[in-house]
Amino acid sequence: MxxxxxxxxxxxxxxxxxxxxxxxxxxxxxxxxxxxxxxxxxxxxxxxxxxxxxxxxxxxxxxxxxxxxxxxxxxxxRKISHQDLRNTRFIRAAVEVEVVRVACKVATQENLALIQGNLNQQQVAVEAGDADLLHALDYQFHNLICVAADCSLAFKTIAEIKTHTDRVCMLELSDAAGRLEVLEGHTDIFNAVCEGDEETAVEMTRIHLRHLDSTLASACENYPLFFED
Known part of the structure; x- marks a missing residue:
């Protein structure tokens, strides 16, 4: 029935x-x-x-x-879990490293133009101090990298686990230096993909994801009641 x-x-x-x-x-x-x-x-x-x-x-x-x-x-x-953050970063690094490797090989000029457009908007968001807009563009940037690698399904995994880091990222984006650091990290990844330089793209991706460590240390000091374990 x-x-x-x-x-x-x-x-x-x-x-x-x-x-x-x-x-x-x-x-x-x-x-x-x-x-x-x-x-x-x-x-x-x-x-x-x-x-x-x-x-x-x-x-x-x-x-x-x-x-x-x-x-x-x-x-x-729920308070922000250190264990969730560690697990999330591990999975994201594993997925995103492989995504940028592929993007370096197969990204088209159309793909790269879309990513460049996203970065241009990020620049506007940084200059305007608009953390919410930059956060939305951050999602779009990582999605566009997956699209450029013809791995759209990978972004579903990234988006699902990203919720554990998003709240810490919002603390980073509330600071002007943090917003600029995000834009610079994205730009470094993009430049390496444009050049087809897999090793640099991978290294820039790892560095970009490692920024979470310094953000987390600062957040724990300034907002200790936001965290557990």
Whole structure:
């Protein structure tokens, strides 16, 4: 027997996605800082929806380790896990190193033009001090590198695990020097890909990802309550 979704089912799923995306954005941007309490009732009122789609959105955020959901106790935005960050960087390095290797070999002029356009926008974001825009362009940059390598599926893996580093990255992007460092790292990777220089592209990618260490050390000192383990 085939189960057909009703209009109410589709509407609820759409609402769940809306709530999920907004809360995820608020958590990553630190508008909902690590450790803060979050209530189904309050979120339901804010979105003017029933509690069911909010509950489902909470569950999805819990699966991403962004919310700590404990029965009969307050739900909180999960603190940033050092272990998650280590695991994420390891996986990202493994994936992105291979992606840039391939990009050096197969990237087309059209691919490179799109990446250059992205970097031009990053420059504008850096000069304007727009951390949110730079964060969005950072996602797009890494996606475009995957596209240039004809490995679009790789970005799905990168994007899924990137949520663990995004909140630390937002702390980096709140600082002018941090924003410039991100742009320079991206530019170094791009220049190596343009030249087809695999080893330099790999090294620049590793250096770019290692910047997380200094950002993390500074964040732990300035925002100790944001972290666990």
């Amino acid at each position: 085939i189960a057909h979704e009703t209009f109410e089912d589709v509407k609820r799923l759409t609402t769940t996605e809306e709530v999920f995306r907004q809360l995820k954005s608020d958590i990553i941007s630190l508008q909902l800082p690590p450790g803060s309490k979050i209530s189904e009732v309050e979120v339901s009122k804010a979105f003017n929806v029933s509690r069911q789609p909010v509950r489902e959105a909470f569950m999805r955020l819990g699966e991403l380790n962004l919310l700590e959901i404990r029965p009969q106790r307050a739900t909180r935005v």
